[in-house]
Amino acid sequence: MSTTAKAGQVGRSLPRLEGRAKVTGRADYIYNLRLPGMLHGKIFRSAVAHGRIRRVDVEAARQVPGVHAVYVSDDIRRAIANPYYGPAFHDQPILAIDKVRHIGEPVAVVLAEDPHVAEEAARLIVAEYDELPAVTNEVEAMTSKVIVHDVLKPAGTFPDLKHLEGRKGTNLALDFHLRRGDTKKAFAAADRVFEHIFTTQPVMHTPLEPFVSAAEPGDGTLTIHTASQSPSFVRIEIARLLGWPENRVRVKTAFLGGGFGAKLYIKLEALVAALALLTRRPVKIALAMDEQFFTITKHPSTFRIKSAVSKDGRITARECEVWWNGGAYADIGPRVTQKSGFTAAGPYDIDNVAIDSYALYTNRPPAGALRGFGIPQLVWAYESHTDMIARALGIDPVEFRRRNLLRDGRPQATGTVMQDAATGQVLDRLVERMGWSRPFDRGQGTVKRGRGIAIGFKASIAPTTSVAILNLYADGSCALYCSTVDMGQGSDTAMAQIAAEVLDVPAETVRVVHPDTDVTPYDMATLGSRSTFHMGNAVKHAAEDARAKIGALKAELGLPAGSNIPVAELFRRKYGMQAGNIVGVGSFVPSYASPDHDTGLTPNATPFWMVGGTGAEVEVDTETGHVRVARLINVADLGTPINPRIVETQLSGGAIMQLGFTMQERMEYADGQLLNPNLADYKIPGMRDLPTRIENETVAATQASGPFGAKGVGETATFGVSPAIANAIDDAVGVRLMDLPLTPEAVYRALTKGGR
Amino acid sequence: MSALRPIRFTLNGRPVATAIGMHETLVDVLRERFALFGARESCGQGLCGCCTVIVDGRAVSGCLFLAAGADGTRVETIEGLAPNDRLDPVQEAFIECGAFQCGFCTPGFVLMTKQLLDENPEPSEDEIKHYLSGNLCRCGAYPEIIEAVRVAARKRKSGG
Numbered sequence: 025m026s027t028t029a030k031a032g033q034v035g036r037s038l039p040r041l042e043g044r045a046k047v048t049g050r051a052d053y054i055y056n057l058r059l060p061g062m063l064h065g066k067i068f069r070s071a072v073a074h075g076r077i078r079r080v081d082v083e084a085a086r087q088v089p090g091v092h093a094v095y096v097s098d099d100i101r102r103a104i105a106n107p108y109y110g111p112a113f114h115d116q117p118i119l120a121i122d123k124v125r126h127i128g129e130p131v132a133v134v135l136a137e138d139p140h141v142a143e144e145a146a147r148l149i150v151a152e153y154d155e156l157p158a159v160t161n162e163v164e165a166m167t168s169k170v171i172v173h174d175v176l177k178p179a180g181t182f183p184d185l186k187h188l189e190g191r192k193g194t195n196l197a198l199d200f201h202l203r204r205g206d207t208k209k210a211f212a213a214a215d216r217v218f219e220h221i222f223t224t225q226p227v228m229h230t231p232l233e234p235f236v237s238a239a240e241p242g243d244g245t246l247t248i249h250t251a252s253q254s255p256s257f258v259r260i261e262i263a264r265l266l267g268w269p270e271n272r273v274r275v276k277t278a279f280l281g282g283g284f285g286a287k288l289y290i291k292l293e294a295l296v297a298a299l300a301l302l303t304r305r306p307v308k309i310a311l312a313m314d315e316q317f318f319t320i321t322k323h324p325s326t327f328r329i330k331s332a333v334s335k336d337g338r339i340t341a342r343e344c345e346v347w348w349n350g351g352a353y354a355d356i357g358p359r360v361t362q363k364s365g366f367t368a369a370g371p372y373d374i375d376n377v378a379i380d381s382y383a384l385y386t387n388r389p390p391a392g393a394l395r396g397f398g399i400p401q402l403v404w405a406y407e408s409h410t411d412m413i414a415r416a417l418g419i420d421p422v423e424f425r426r427r428n429l430l431r432d433g434r435p436q437a438t439g440t441v442m443q444d445a446a447t448g449q450v451l452d453r454l455v456e457r458m459g460w461s462r463p464f465d466r467g468q469g470t471v472k473r474g475r476g477i478a479i480g481f482k483a484s485i486a487p488t489t490s491v492a493i494l495n496l497y498a499d500g501s502c503a504l505y506c507s508t509v510d511m512g513q514g515s516d517t518a519m520a521q522i523a524a525e526v527l528d529v530p531a532e533t534v535r536v537v538h539p540d541t542d543v544t545p546y547d548m549a550t551l552g553s554r555s556t557f558h559m560g561n562a563v564k565h566a567a568e569d570a571r572a573k574i575g576a577l578k579a580e581l582g583l584p585a586g587s588n589i590p591v592a593e594l595f596r597r598k599y600g601m602q603a604g605n606i607v608g609v610g611s612f613v614p615s616y617a618s619p620d621h622d623t624g625l626t627p628n629a630t631p632f633w634m635v636g637g638t639g640a641e642v643e644v645d646t647e648t649g650h651v652r653v654a655r656l657i658n659v660a661d662l663g664t665p666i667n668p669r670i671v672e673t674q675l676s677g678g679a680i681m682q683l684g685f686t687m688q689e690r691m692e693y694a695d696g697q698l699l700n701p702n703l704a705d706y707k708i709p710g711m712r713d714l715p716t717r718i719e720n721e722t723v724a725a726t727q728a729s730g731p732f733g734a735k736g737v738g739e740t741a742t743f744g745v746s747p748a749i750a751n752a753i754d755d756a757v758g759v760r761l762m763d764l765p766l767t768p769e770a771v772y773r774a775l776t777k778g779g780r
Numbered sequence: 781m782s783a784l785r786p787i788r789f790t791l792n793g794r795p796v797a798t799a800i801g802m803h804e805t806l807v808d809v810l811r812e813r814f815a816l817f818g819a820r821e822s823c824g825q826g827l828c829g830c831c832t833v834i835v836d837g838r839a840v841s842g843c844l845f846l847a848a849g850a851d852g853t854r855v856e857t858i859e860g861l862a863p864n865d866r867l868d869p870v871q872e873a874f875i876e877c878g879a880f881q882c883g884f885c886t887p888g889f890v891l892m893t894k895q896l897l898d899e900n901p902e903p904s905e906d907e908i909k910h911y912l913s914g915n916l917c918r919c920g921a922y923p924e925i926i927e928a929v930r931v932a933a934r935k936r937k938s939g940g
Contacts, residue, residue: 043875046883047867047890049818049858055884056817140803232822232830232884232918281820281884282918313823512882512919673878673924680920703823703916711909714922 233281
């Protein structure tokens with residue numbers, strides 16, 4: 025490390041800088057935003073999963089007193105001629121054009137000064153459709169005659185999608201393939217072969233601050249206030265839609281009331297932009313909770329996994345076929361398919377690997393990023409599968425993993441040599457904390473106890489760029505300008521600590537300026553646990569640049585380099601008064617080589633690896649199928665924590681969220697309708713759903729390329745939760761569940777078919 | 781929509797008057813008439829606790845409570861908990877324990893915790909979980925919230 029750590033700002037468990045604002049209810053969210061003359065929008069949504077729009081009758085809605093306007097897609101085209109957006113494909117219309125492709129798709133919008141009036145009027149809109157057959161399952165979508173999009177329209181951003189330009193008659197939005205070694209030969213020579221199919225269910229992020237965006241027209245400019253994780257992307261995409269230069273679009277965010285991957289790319293921003301231009305007034309749309317379920321979801325998946333294993337318990341080959349249900353619009357699904365896809369064989373040292381990962385369009389609400397970017401779906405399958413193999417071979421599941429674990433210095437399936445990935449330590453600490461070698465209470469009577477473990481890993485994102493600016497003011501105070509969005513992960517505090525460490529000032533004195541594209545520089549987005557590493561490095565560079573400029577100013581003033589004259593005094597001497605700025609700029613672009621199109625191989629697949637393991641102890645009531653998680657232990661490699669306390673809350677919170685996706689959450693569909701788009705029927709974890717004990721540990725590790733040895737943490741504790749619990753249930757009662765969620769009903773049904 | 785109706789109530793200790801539509805909820809009125817944003821609508825069904833407001837000493841779901849019902853009552857919101865910027869022990873405990881992440885649900889949890897400790901100064905873990913089971917935190921800060929309730933109980937006992 026180039027920086028002396030005199031101030032000791034990094035490694036402090038500093039309470040969040042915005043704590044006071046949050047406990048007093050004064051924290052700034054876009055939810056709070058009110059603009060003079062503002063109109064509120066209410067969206068009218070499709071009631072069918074797939075259909076041609078025959079007629080949309082908005083007359084009755086227009087007649088409601090207080091309604092300012094009602095718009096359909098033809099109106100939107102007056103503001104934006106080609107109103108299709110998306111990060112991977114330009115496939116999503118601002119309002120449905122000709123066709124609807126999923127339940128809840130926006131078809132029309134009502135604007136009124138009173139949001140209640142808009143809501144009331146939207147109920148009066150009538151739409152008629154010629155219903156089309158719908159395809160909803162990801163595996164069926166591969167071969168279905170039902171085609172969601174007539175022609176594929178890649179956005180041009182990602183080179184591995186270019187070959188799909190203009191393709192017709194397919195629902196395939198990306199096929200990723202990886203070939204390493206010779207799987208055919210290895211399977212032919214195997215002592216044992218195991219093959220299983222696992223599925224995951226549709227779930228939703230449910231941030232408690234639902235999606236909210238507002239747009240404010242100016243003189244040839246547009247300001248968008250949005251609860252977004254990706255302000256820089258929003259500006260670029262809105263500018264593209266309008267055919268404007270970036271400098272006429274300003275995007276501002278505030279604190280987010282949760283994001284979890286939902287609030288990425290374009291959600292409501294293009295709609296409010298068009299509406300503001302059409303009405304020449306500020307327009308705000310705040311979704312209700314139910315509408316979130318129609319906006320973005322987590323990919324349901326089907327994963328066929330097959331392993332060749334030798335007598336001595338070595339995995340010699342693995343074949344993975346993964347189908348991702350991307351819903352009606354690609355959003356970032358093709359990246360999930362590729363980025364997560366190449367890790368589908370798990371953190372194991374396997375010479376022969378074949379991976380096929382498919383992004384599919386279906387007639388379901390779009391799926392995108394959700395805390396793990398596909399990794400939890402994959403770990404669910406490969407760690408259940410790994411456990412099943414160990415049990416079938418009569419090898420202890422920990423021992424079997426140890427024999428096959430992928431360790432530093434060995435190539436991952438892509439060929440990238442593992443580095444700074446503490447897989448061994450994570451497994452060791454997990455096993456130690458669980459007391460794996462000690463006798464285990466198996467329960468009594470109708471309540472059986474079991475335990476299980478699981479370990480997963482994830483590659484970080486690239487190519488990617490972060491830029492930061494550190495502005496020192498004339499009195500010596502400073503502000504950090506960065507476009508990382510604090511959605512609860514504590515990035516403001518972590519970034520302040522990194523800057524403070526370099527500048528040798530208390531982190532509490534660093535003001536962090538929230539994303540405003542007119543002010544804060546470019547950042548790809550707040551996603552994929554990338555900010556601490558990527559933006560952290562950029563912030564460190566910016567602070568170092570500022571520090572170097574302080575040194576240069578001292579030299580200019582004829583002061584010795586080591587002099588401890590306060591910065592304010594330097595400014596005063598230079599300018600003769602309290603005046604001036606020192607602006608430090610830093611950027612970070614990690615090295616990366618994209619996978620070969622045909623083989624999926626690359627020498628440099630990721631800027632860093634995240635490793636997370638979970639251990640679970642469960643109690644299964646054999647009479648009801650009810651599973652109580654008695655103990656949940658999360659162990660992670662996140663390098664050296666910038667703020668240990670916040671890191672622990674991230675691990676704990678990530679695991680609890682994944683516990684919901686494991687035990688209880690599922691979007692239920694019947695007859696094409698979503699039955700439970702609300703928190704009454706879609707139950708997210710509450711106080712009563714917590715494990716009896718939850719423990720979190722960070723292994724002692726360093727990410728050499730990270731800022732002060734740190735890397736990301738936001739997703740790590742989600743990896744192992746689902747398979748650890750399923751493995752523990754198998755351990756307790758001898759039944760194997762292969763479909764999420766692990767509801768009492770599923771356990772009970774499995775028990776009635778057999779078990780111990 | 782309906783005609784406006786005048787109402788009067790006490791808001792965080794100060795008498796206030798406004799005119800409301802009969803369809804408006806207490807959260808609407810706090811936000812639109814008084815620029816108080818601490819009580820927030822999230823689930824819209826009274827299940828998540830983000831909209832918690834204290835009316836005549838009892839916690840209500842502000843997203844379901846019609847503003848007309850506030851006429852003549854004493855209404856307390858999170859903004860009234862720290863007069864003169866002096867934090868309540870519950871608020872201090874939430875900061876010290878890191879008992880929130882995104883903060884959207886936090887005012888609801890803080891108000892419910894205060895009410896819990898008013899009723900039961902030394903709640904057990906089970907009593908805490910039971911009392912706060914009507915508040916949801918999607919960031920999953922529950923273990924830290926439980927700890928904050930305990931710390932707040934100790935702070936209140938020792939007089940701050």
